[in-house]
Amino acid sequence: MFERYLRLNERMTKWLWLLVIIGLIASLPLGYKRIQTERSTKNVEIVFDYRDLLEASQYKPNSQAYIQQQLKLLKEAGVGSMAVYEATLEELKYSRSIQLFTANEYAGLTGKLAGTADNHTYLLFTSNDARDKLQPLIENVYRKRLNVEVNTWTYNNQTGLIIALPYEEANTKPLQPDPITLDMLHNQHQFQIVARLSNRMQPFAKEELDATLKSLSSYGVKRIIFDGVAVTGYDEEKDKSNVADLIELMNKYNIGTGAIERLKAPQKGFTVSFVNKLHGNAVRVFPLFETEANLKPDIIADKLVLAVKDRDIRMIFLNTRAAKDTEKGFMNDYMESITESLAGPQGAIKRIEQAGYDIGQAHPFVEYGKGLNGLKWLLLAGATALIALTIGYFVRSLVTLVFAVGILGVFGLFVLSPSIALQGAAFGVGVCAPTWSTLFAIRSIQQRRLKGGAPSVLQAIIIFLRTTGLTLVGIVYVVGLLSGLSYYLVLEQFRGVALLHTLPIILVGLYVLLFNHQRGLRGAIKLARDILSAKISILWVTLAGIMAIGLWYYLSRTGNEGQASQMEILFRALLEDTLGVRPRTKEFLFAHPLFILGAYLLMKHRIAAFLFAGAVMGQLSLVDTFAHLHTPIYISMTRVIYGVLIGLVIGVVYIGVWNLLARSWKRWSPFLLKE
Numbered sequence: 001m002f003e004r005y006l007r008l009n010e011r012m013t014k015w016l017w018l019l020v021i022i023g024l025i026a027s028l029p030l031g032y033k034r035i036q037t038e039r040s041t042k043n044v045e046i047v048f049d050y051r052d053l054l055e056a057s058q059y060k061p062n063s064q065a066y067i068q069q070q071l072k073l074l075k076e077a078g079v080g081s082m083a084v085y086e087a088t089l090e091e092l093k094y095s096r097s098i099q100l101f102t103a104n105e106y107a108g109l110t111g112k113l114a115g116t117a118d119n120h121t122y123l124l125f126t127s128n129d130a131r132d133k134l135q136p137l138i139e140n141v142y143r144k145r146l147n148v149e150v151n152t153w154t155y156n157n158q159t160g161l162i163i164a165l166p167y168e169e170a171n172t173k174p175l176q177p178d179p180i181t182l183d184m185l186h187n188q189h190q191f192q193i194v195a196r197l198s199n200r201m202q203p204f205a206k207e208e209l210d211a212t213l214k215s216l217s218s219y220g221v222k223r224i225i226f227d228g229v230a231v232t233g234y235d236e237e238k239d240k241s242n243v244a245d246l247i248e249l250m251n252k253y254n255i256g257t258g259a260i261e262r263l264k265a266p267q268k269g270f271t272v273s274f275v276n277k278l279h280g281n282a283v284r285v286f287p288l289f290e291t292e293a294n295l296k297p298d299i300i301a302d303k304l305v306l307a308v309k310d311r312d313i314r315m316i317f318l319n320t321r322a323a324k325d326t327e328k329g330f331m332n333d334y335m336e337s338i339t340e341s342l343a344g345p346q347g348a349i350k351r352i353e354q355a356g357y358d359i360g361q362a363h364p365f366v367e368y369g370k371g372l373n374g375l376k377w378l379l380l381a382g383a384t385a386l387i388a389l390t391i392g393y394f395v396r397s398l399v400t401l402v403f404a405v406g407i408l409g410v411f412g413l414f415v416l417s418p419s420i421a422l423q424g425a426a427f428g429v430g431v432c433a434p435t436w437s438t439l440f441a442i443r444s445i446q447q448r449r450l451k452g453g454a455p456s457v458l459q460a461i462i463i464f465l466r467t468t469g470l471t472l473v474g475i476v477y478v479v480g481l482l483s484g485l486s487y488y489l490v491l492e493q494f495r496g497v498a499l500l501h502t503l504p505i506i507l508v509g510l511y512v513l514l515f516n517h518q519r520g521l522r523g524a525i526k527l528a529r530d531i532l533s534a535k536i537s538i539l540w541v542t543l544a545g546i547m548a549i550g551l552w553y554y555l556s557r558t559g560n561e562g563q564a565s566q567m568e569i570l571f572r573a574l575l576e577d578t579l580g581v582r583p584r585t586k587e588f589l590f591a592h593p594l595f596i597l598g599a600y601l602l603m604k605h606r607i608a609a610f611l612f613a614g615a616v617m618g619q620l621s622l623v624d625t626f627a628h629l630h631t632p633i634y635i636s637m638t639r640v641i642y643g644v645l646i647g648l649v650i651g652v653v654y655i656g657v658w659n660l661l662a663r664s665w666k667r668w669s670p671f672l673l674k675e
Helices: 002-038 050-057 063-077 089-094 103-110 128-145 179-188 206-218 243-252 272-277 297-311 335-342 348-354 370-392 396-416 418-450 457-481 503-515 520-533 538-556 566-579 585-602 606-627 633-672
Strands: 043-049 081-085 098-101 121-125 150-155 158-163 192-196 256-260 282-288 315-318 323-325 330-332
Touching (some): 002 396, 043 050, 050 063, 089 098, 098 103, 103 121, 128 179, 128 206, 179 192, 206 243, 282 297, 297 315, 297 348, 370 418, 370 457, 418 503, 418 606, 457 633, 503 606
Parallel strands (some): 043 081, 043 315, 282 315
Antiparallel strands (some): 098 121, 150 158, 323 330
């Protein structure tokens, strides 16, 4: 029975390779449709936070003149849009539309004794226009929605309102965006308006939200960037959530949204389902945080350009703040740094345009290839086959069994949860492709050595390029499996990055240590027992410690949380400025050259196979580059090509240095070791 299974297993291996090829072919149109999607819109919208400007103006002698001057400078620098929030009473005070008083201030103003006035909030309109436009909005919120008593009063012929809430409490209630500010920004200065709406409308009032969106739509608003930790109407309890009403109204007025990157946690309610119900009307937003406004203009410009080029950003959101400059002795608003970072020959806007983008109102991606999702069944089958074949490098008899169990599992999971199935298959093939291609290289080199082939630099280069080409199979699978708007907007993403960076290293290391020369499972277990029972020397402990430190350092540098030294940052900037796209340092300086050196040495020295446990880092890094699904494919491909070409040159240098050291050792070791 077992022998029949083994014969079937041998035949099945060939069919699995055919399945891998079929899946590879099926993934190509999905990759092409992704390229079409990425190129469907090239508009990049530059947005400035008007509230920040309003707050900074409070530190100026003439706040209104300051605002008008800065708006003009921002317009000239290339800012085309202003972000306007839900108004608050305090914000209306900053805008000089109302005067606002606490109970004690009211008492002093009217000549009453302090503490005798009710603990209410008192306001006066600064003009008849402000009264006509703002009084209905204020009364609608406090009187109608919150059931708070609102009365009128006058002082020196100024009309005002008394709101029966304490000053601090009254200031927490969001109002409809200030129509006076909207008129000034949109009609006078010709800015596009981007709305910032929060989830602070309590209780939720659909009619009020409808009126707000209708008003915003009349000012040409096409996008809402949600303010705070949740989308408008969200509630932890589903039966109390009003997100469905929000979606209905946003679709009614053809208003989309933006997915903000660099947040500590995704905004609650901002899900794949939410964006799908908006018909994909969303763009990626890159915020320049207010804490970054004090950076040098060239550093700010680099951040903005990289965001657009490398991360499919279509909206740049600029913030600033007013802070004390103790050295110069004034309140710095950093506006000069921001405008300088945008304008000028090396400014962000010119560089973004040179990269092929247009500055204008952001548009959502047009998603191509939705009708090709049926091909993903073939990709799932091909990915499962590749995983089984990789396991076969360790235990060949398990290939058929692993494939049979895997195909049933992944197909069943795809029916229940397509997202989890696709992400699981992408992770599996992402780990197995660099592992398999590296193991194939080790075997082919060893077979060449057994046939008496002499070490050859050219042959080492050919093997490296062939291995890179085989790893490309996994890359194409990852791109095809994880194709879709939710991945480009990073609402879903490649899972298991840390494991992707460790498993291939562990698997290649285990193969070289235990399974090399096809020892089989029993042979590997016996060898493992011998190693575990061997006497441990100080040298072994030292080497293990060095390897552990090296692996820890490597993992600490993996992902977005890794920290780089100032020198490395400058080196990266030099590569970016010189090449346009920065190749990965660990690829071209370490992993790729080590692979070429390892291939060269393995042709002569069996122990050189252990070098591939480190060299596989370059191959898995290729997959990781394309696993950044928000990065345009042409950027990822350019990065890979640069890394391979530069790594190839440095690899040849590695071989030259090794040969020089080897010859020097042969020449001088007799004298150095002589007693």
